[in-house]
Amino acid sequence: MLVDTHTHLDAEQFDEDREETIARAVEQGITRMINIGFNRETIPSTMELAERYDFIYAAVGWHPQDAVTMKEEDLDWIAELCRHEKVVAIGEIGLDYYWDTSPRDIQHAVFRKQIGLARELGMPIVIHNRDAHEDTVRILREEKAHEVGGVMHAFSGSWETAKLCLNMGFHLSFGGPITFKNAKQPKEVLRQTPLDRLLLETDAPYLTPHPYRGKRNESAYVRFVAEAAAELKGMDFHELAEITTHNSLERFGIR
Numbered sequence: 001m002l003v004d005t006h007t008h009l010d011a012e013q014f015d016e017d018r019e020e021t022i023a024r025a026v027e028q029g030i031t032r033m034i035n036i037g038f039n040r041e042t043i044p045s046t047m048e049l050a051e052r053y054d055f056i057y058a059a060v061g062w063h064p065q066d067a068v069t070m071k072e073e074d075l076d077w078i079a080e081l082c083r084h085e086k087v088v089a090i091g092e093i094g095l096d097y098y099w100d101t102s103p104r105d106i107q108h109a110v111f112r113k114q115i116g117l118a119r120e121l122g123m124p125i126v127i128h129n130r131d132a133h134e135d136t137v138r139i140l141r142e143e144k145a146h147e148v149g150g151v152m153h154a155f156s157g158s159w160e161t162a163k164l165c166l167n168m169g170f171h172l173s174f175g176g177p178i179t180f181k182n183a184k185q186p187k188e189v190l191r192q193t194p195l196d197r198l199l200l201e202t203d204a205p206y207l208t209p210h211p212y213r214g215k216r217n218e219s220a221y222v223r224f225v226a227e228a229a230a231e232l233k234g235m236d237f238h239e240l241a242e243i244t245t246h247n248s249l250e251r252f253g254i255r
């Protein structure tokens with residue numbers, strides 16, 4: 001049994017074969033998936049999936065790339081959706097200095113507002129951080145994110161950054177990159193991550209693990225991520241699967 005803690009099964013890349021893709025994941029023992037709705041278009045499609053499949057849960061939030069489009073009422077919309085029984089987190093939220101599609105001061109403001117909302121509602125947060133390690137950690141600290149904790153999704157920082165996040169009560173989630181031959185840093189960070197803070201994800205349709213790197217990713221492939229993680233931890237696959245599944249259910253309050 002495995003959980004894919006971060007997937008985008010509503011993405012257009014699955015329009016031709018969404019049902020089959022979800023069925024393949026279930027066949028592979030992926031018993032639960034958390035789909036991420038991160039803007040005006042993907043929040044409704046995420047909620048549709050979560051309502052249609054009992055094993056698909058939702059996280060809803062405003063992505064830093066879309067920060068510039070967020071309106072005041074969108075925060076109320078997210079707050080309202082958090083009352084839905086299938087919504088388990090606010091996210092993905094954070095900072096993206098790689099694409100830089102929204103001005104940084106707007107990214108910061110939108111990030112801060114959503115951490116505030118999460119604290120108000122007692123919801124965990126799912127953090128997207130691309131090339132913005134320092135500011136992400138600083139804002140998490142300034143906004144007292146430790147009160148709710150959450151997940152550093154597709155963690156790509158150094159062990160130094162990892163420790164700061166772990167100290168704020170966050171879990172670290174790893175995906176496809178830990179299966180890449182040349183990805184030294186995420187492998188090293190995963191090795192050092194305490195087992196009770198370790199989560200797995202695909203971020204499908206992106207970040208496809210070896211041996212399908214370069215092709216479309218899907219939730220079934222979290223199995224390859226788990227195999228790589230077990231090897232890096234020097235553990236039996238089933239033991240690692242059991243621990244990370246337990247962590248996922250506990251962190252997101254899924255029964």
Ligand SMILES: [Zn+2]
Nearest residue numbers: 006036092203
């Ligand atoms: Zn994502």
